[in-house]
Amino acid sequence: MKIFNEARLKEELDNVINDSLKRDVFSGVCLSFSTLKDSVRWSRSYSYGTTEKSGSQKRIKQRTYFDLASLTKPLVTTLSIAVLIEDGLIRLEDELSDCCSWQLPEDKKRITISHLLSHSSGLPAHKPYYKKLHEVPEHQKSKKLQKWILQEELCFSPGTDNLYSDLGFILLGFIIEEKAGVSLDVLWEKKVITPLKLQKWLLFSKNKSFDRRLCAVTQNCVWSGKMLCGIVHDDNCRAMGGVGGHAGLFGTAPAVLSLCEHLIEQFKGREEHPSYSSALLRHLLTRVGKSSWAYGFDTPTRGNSSSGRFFSNESRGHLGFTGTSFWIDFERDTAIVLLTNRVHLSDNIEKIKKLRPLVHDIIMKFFL
Template sequence: MSFRHISICFFILFGTFTFLYCQPSDIQDFDKLSFKIDSIITNGISNEAFPGAQLLVASKGEVVFHKTYGFHTYDSLQPVSKTDLYDLASVTKILGPLPLLMKLVEEGQLDLDEPFSKFWKPWRSNKEKKDLTLREILSHQAGLIPYIVFLKEVVKQGKPKRRFVRTSPNGRFGRQAYEGLWVKNNFEKKVFRRITRSKVDADKKYNYSGLAFLLFPALIENITGHSYPYLLAKEFTLPLETPSLGYLPSRKGFPNAVIPTEYDSLFRKDLVQGWVHDENASLFGGISGNAGLFGTTRDLFRFMQMYQNYGVLEGRRYLKEETLKEFTRVQYPENDNRRGLGFDKPLLDNASRDVSEAYPAPSSSPESFGHSGFTGTFVWADPKYQLVFIFLSNRVYPDRTHRNLYKLNIRVSLHQLFYDHLKP
């Protein structure tokens, strides 16, 4: 990850840490840009939007800004490092199941416009779901309800039900949700049944739903005969040279520190660190399609750069160009739906909005795409301007009531700064 067209190098003192920066020729007024970025992020930390963050931005395939801020928690004991792992939350959707779904579509093993029930048998006998297509599901146009909190099934009066959760593993309880918490092996079948029986809105309109992403790993395994984590590593994370991007970092013995997320007072009764924050994903043993991946800004940069290049990175093709262009295209603009297939897209009128009301940066092109995560993560790629933007934080620390990340409009403001400073 070398800097592009380096012209000037200098040191910046930030708190007790010194960083070496090299000004790339693709960026105008780099020192002014860096000062603005520092101001926005340090203001966010001061207002407890998050205790710390990683920020990486690449222009034309080369990193032009990569810096860490703050600490793991507000006690200011452990500073954030570039190798620290963040819980990616819903960013998992576009880095986990989605690339494998794209490959299955390329290979003709899935079809975007045939009924999803052709590939997922439980839906064949459900009259509301049997005709829904994968295209409708991935673009959040299928009418599925947004979410089901399955934690309600396993916790009663603040205690896990022994029917579903045990404090030590055995032959029937082999899925580890946390230290000292093991979930019944067949609990996912209960989840799948609830999803199958869930309501479908007859009025087909945009309604974000993460339910199908709970199904996708099992779907991928059913079609391929291989485990979902194995395929993800084989096809993408290992060849992309992102070994730290993956599930269950607490089991892998990585030297990387893992950033804590939220203090869970309902289920795990602990500050969650090294285990997935999302409760539904935890009940799947930490491996799910809706959440569960951990990674660094460097990991996400390489994955998103491959996407931005429409399937190619460093001479190796991972996905076909036409596949990426189809999946990153707005699918139902006539229904006021901005979404691509799995990917988020700019608001349909984004270019005309002020930065305070835009999503993402108002200067991002209609070709751009990405996703955000509940824990405070955000990734975005713009093929037109060749700009990759990665922001990772733990805004849910110490709890999810901390919403100043949104109120202060931090991610969009940072994103727009790089467009403002890009040279024509």
């Protein structure tokens, strides 16, 4: 097995991360990564900073929970869809008119599950539904939100283009619940994450708040004014009750890494999952058409990827608005998870955009 100069690797990461802390890119970060060499998996987790800039701050630890934001899309929603496909309850080619009991406008009937997962449905990227949704009675929220989304004008005909869409994944969450007969969080915990024994460290549950000492702080709630800690940062998801097809997942960096490692092992045929086959997982990880998207997972954009310069074309990953990301290189048996609370200090996304590829490159140079 290749011998890694861990002291040098740690020194380079320390320099970059500590500089970012000084420049207020975030108040805290946990970085977990691993690679497989000669059948031996080498992994490390490093943590820096504090859960918030001031107040009752605590040191970031490997067991600190972060709001994973849109990492929910591939890690919760796509894998939950895999459960339904395996059970014969849904197909990727199913149109909404075939798989939903909803009243559908004519232009939405031909949208497929595949379109929603690959961001090619034509639905808008985002709408501030929270401004009216948080005043809707709890038992009416899902139906109201579903209706509002279906009333939106499409940006293009389904399947003709790509536009990253929270709205599409919110609909997927509702579809999963209708087909499964249980809430999205219940299905995911029982069928996806509990078999991997990660349910303690990857949390996805309605209206669940954490002990402030265990969670990195994000921002103030726009309607309550309270600082969000262990309560989902995404305004629409928070108004929905904390769980949605697009956001709501919390977790630790080592736990996200463990899930990524399992995806590698299953993709390679070295492990199985009791709820969906390895063949199905591999299909969901393939690019859809000519886009950069697989089914809920992103792929590297050559020359301009947050994954940096060294991840192969067989890599898949995703970013989260709160400052989170994971990238998996299936060809090289390597995964890197970077969790931060960058929204705690600034809405400026440029700082984290510059940092992500730099961190990935530092680690990958040592692995290659």
